[in-house]
Each structure stands twice: as C-alpha cells, then as structure tokens.
Amino acid sequence: MSTRTEIAALGEFGLIRHLTEKIVLKNESTVKGVGDDAAVLDYDGRQILVTTDLLLEGIHFDLTYAPLKHIGYKAAIANFSDIYAMNGKPRQITVSIGISKRFCVEDIEEIYSGLQIACDNYKVDMIGGDTSASLTGLTLSITCIGEVEKGKAVYRSGAKDTDLICVSGDLGAAYMGLQLLEREKSVFAGEKDFSPDFGGKEYLLERQLRPEARRDIIEMLADTGIMPTSMIDISDGLSSELLHICRDSNVGCRIHEDRIPIDFQTAAMAEQFNMNLVTAALNGGDDYELLFTVSLAAYEKIFAMKGVHLIGHITDAPAGSYLVGRDGGEVKLTAQGWS
C-alpha cells in the first residue's frame, strides 16, 4: 500500500524543505545551493547568483486586471529582488513562456516588452529561454543570474542576538492594491469596458502591478560601508520572511507594531475595507522590500539612511519571535504560504 501525504499537511515551506533537505552538493563551484534567495556559484572569479521563479495564471496573476506588460515587468523584478537580497547585482535572465491558443503574438510581445523594460532599467541581459504551447493558461518561468564580490554574499543565516532589524520602504501597499483590484473586478463582473475610479489610490495599484526592486538600498549600504549580517526580500510578507531569518540564524526577534512602515494610502484603504492594517503589513505579499539585520554598531548610519526603518531587534532563540503591540502585549509571529 502506498502512502499519501497531502501537500497541505506540509505547507509550501515544509514541502520545499522536505524535498531538498537530502541534497548533497558535489561540485567545488557550488558555494550555496537550495535554501536562500539565490544559489551562489564560484567559477574562479567573482561569485555567481542564480534564482528562479515560476508564475502561473490564476495563481500569481489575474489577466482580468493585470496587463501582460506589467506581468512581464513584475516577473523580472521579483527575480532581481532575490539577487539584491543576496547583496548581489542581477546580470542575466532566462525566460520560459507557456502559451495557449488564447494568446497571439502581440500578447507575447507585451510580456517580453515588460521584461525588456525591467532589464533595461536594471541593466540586465535576457540570455535565453524556452517558448512552448500550453493546453491551459499562461505560464512564465524566469531564472536570474547575478554576481557578488567574493565574501560579500549576505545569507539568511547570519543574524546575531542584539542585531537591529531593518526594513526598506513601506509594507502592505501591494496587498491593499490587490484587494482593491479584486473588489473592482467583482463589482464590475460581466460589464464591458468598465473603468473604475482609482483616483487617490494610484500608489497601491503601482505597488501591486508595477513594483520595483531595491537596488538603491544595496548601493546605499555599500556606499556607507554597512554589511548586513542577514538579508531577505519580502515577497511573502514580513512575518514569514523574518521567521526564515530567525530559523536559519537560530535566533528570536522582537519587532514593534508602531515601527512597521505603512503608507497613508495603505492605512486609508484598510480602514475603508474594515481590515486589520497590521495583519496586511505583516502578511501581505508582493512588497519586494528588503528585510535585513545589522550589528548594533551600525545604528547611527542606519538611522540616518533614507528609506530604511528600524523595526526591532534580534534576540536569542529561546526568547522566541514576537510582535510587540502598541499596548506592550506580545503576539507570536506566524508564517503563511500556499498549501
């Protein structure tokens, strides 16, 4: 009798760990394999970073409101963000697309044009890929290769007790943008040529449909001479990513609710939707901001850095991982993935 474990029983991260934990690396050139934002390779000279993302219609994007060009742009950005999160620079991408008969050449051109604009903006070369017929929806698979100076790659595993926890930009806006789009979609379901009024909410839509990767933060850190002790990009939500760092670094953390950076449009939207703002900021995906830790000694430099927010500090592992509320109460951080 064969056993059957439902994927839901492991969850996304559990499944990935389960599948990859027995892998033994064989080549000297493989410095770091599965388990971080990108793999690190070493071919004599500089170190090479490789990351990959699979995007499926209906799961990662909805063609009802996401223009194909934006889907391409965002797919590239998500990969660049992974490379920056290793303290590296994206250099090349490969692109594989699966397309059903529903799509025409111009549609694929739109996707490519979005990818190309992103590549131009971030000085990345598209170096290959695969295009295939698909029986079902649109499938997009991107692999990005980047470089980093030897010894300069920043992993998820380097956070130490008393380190400061920093986050770039603001959180939850992309998630609120998604809620807004979903609402308009259901309100106008069936109507042709609907043009909902998104006035005053442009920032939320831009964060959802056309995000950017934080190259500027990586450059600022380098210019200031700060080497983060750990780093990850926020694609699944602050809570989930911080727990990755804590587990891989074998530490705990305290972050403060009132320090989590949130844009006023995000707050207004949460109010309007009667949603919990902190939940959106903690668990909302697609932010592509950087979450990193620095040693206490870097406090002054970080404090002075534009666009970077101190949200808490690292503790030892037994102290656990908690959000400290405005009232001083502590709530255990939990992660969410797909199942």
Next chain:
Amino acid sequence: MSTRTEIAALGEFGLIRHLTEKIVLKNESTVKGVGDDAAVLDYDGRQILVTTDLLLEGIHFDLTYAPLKHIGYKAAIANFSDIYAMNGKPRQITVSIGISKRFCVEDIEEIYSGLQIACDNYKVDMIGGDTSASLTGLTLSITCIGEVEKGKAVYRSGAKDTDLICVSGDLGAAYMGLQLLEREKSVFAGEKDFSPDFGGKEYLLERQLRPEARRDIIEMLADTGIMPTSMIDISDGLSSELLHICRDSNVGCRIHEDRIPIDFQTAAMAEQFNMNLVTAALNGGDDYELLFTVSLAAYEKIFAMKGVHLIGHITDAPAGSYLVGRDGGEVKLTAQGWS
C-alpha cells in the same frame, strides 16, 4: 485598432526569433545570449553555460504512460544535453514545479527522485527552484548551468563548406517509442490495470521514457583532440537541427539517406506501423543525440570513433540543404516545430 498575428503564422522558431532579435547585450559578462543551446557567461574565470526548459503536462509528457520519476529524469537529461551540445559540462540545475491538487507529496518526490538520479549520474547539483500551486496540470521548469574552458564553447554558427556532418547514436527510436505508447494507450483506453506486451521493444521505450545525454561523446572528442566546428543536440529532429546549423553558419548541406543511423527495432516498428522510416528518423524528436560538424582533416579520427556516424557534408549556402536518397535523388530538408 490592434493587430492580431496568430502564433501559427510565425511558427515556434519564427516566434522566438521575432521576440529576441532586438535584444542588445549590455554586460561584458554576457558572451553569448539567446540563439544557441545555452548562453555563455564570463565571470573572469571559466565560462558559464545556462540553458532552460519548460515542460507542460499534455504537451511534453502524458501521465497516462510516463512515470513521474522518468519525467524528472528526462527533464534533467534534456538540459544536460544542451550543455554538452555547447561542448560544456553541466554543473548545477534549478527546478521549478507547478502542481495541482491532483498531486500528493509522494508524486512530487517521484519527480525529484528522477531529477536526483540524473543529477547523481551526471555529477550535477540541484541548487534551487520554486514550487507553486497550479490550477491546471503539472508544470516543470528546469534551468541548467554548466562550464566550459574559455574558447572551447562550440556554437551552431561555425560550420564551413566541406566540413563533415556527424551524428551520435541512432535516430527515430524515441519517436517510435512514443508511437508505441500512444497506440497502447488508445487500444486499452478505459481498461484498468492494462499491461501491454512491450517484449522486444524495450529499446524504443527506453529511448522515449529514459533517454541519456551524450557526455561520452564530448569526452571522446576531447580525448581525441577534435574540436567540432559546430554542434547542436537533436531534440526536435535531425532535419530541424541541421537547418539551424546551416542557417546560423550560412552554409548548405548534403546528408545521405543510407547513412542515417537507425536501430533495427526502430525499423521493425516503422514497418509494423506502415510509417516512413526516414521521416521518423529525420523529424522524430526526443533523441538527445549530438549533431556536429568537423573539418575534413578530422576524417580518420572521426571514422574510428565508436558511436559516431558520418552522414554527409557541409556545402556553400547557394547549394541549399538536401537529403540525398538511395536512388541519388535530392529532397529539400524542412523543419518542424510546434505552432
């Protein structure tokens, strides 16, 4: 008014060319981008090869008869084959899988185990990937990274007039294996626990379900000191691949029908199915053999090489690309892709 060009109007290769012809490379580290079996990167030391493949259920594999483990194995092999076709050695792969609720953990383990066996056999590290929910069928995306000594990468564009055309192994068997599986599938449609008799046809099934990449040929060429002038792996069929070489090298060719290597099981099966054997050998996919050209001076060494067959020679471009039949008549070579 927006224009709409059907993808069929361009065909697979036309579409890829159309999408990639305007790409301008920006980084010194990008030696070769789109347009060959793998991209070549240069990060100071050795050169790096990157190739990627997207496999979709119902298009590239049929779960009715292809075991998941074999799908994983074959997916890895297809990528390794691309790296060998550049005269390189595969070193790392990333794996992205999209899975619907139909699949359980053990299913994904099967795919991974097939990938892992291939990686073990060819000394390749799995270095990352992505796993995602899918609303539809199984999606598998593999990116392979390899290395090659500087100046030793072999492109599709180096074939010269009078060069010899060589092919490894034999052709058409994987295609015949597919025909056999498709026939049994339709014969036994609806019946449970059917066990068709594949006696005497094991080679055809193995070629379709569990192919190998020709590392041995690459090693032999290196040992013998032969540097091919051009090379490509045969995944879409001899005819299509040879036309790639001719176009990229701006040459023509003559290959001889009676020189095309065909296994006796392939021939027997074609007879039984009343199919044209040469068509199957010219256009059947999934062979993963190597097609390469060498200068005339290498004739004796190539002639003595086990598992390598001389099938014709390169001409100048105006002479065109033709198959010379047993009767001496010439038939123009044509390519097939999906549309």
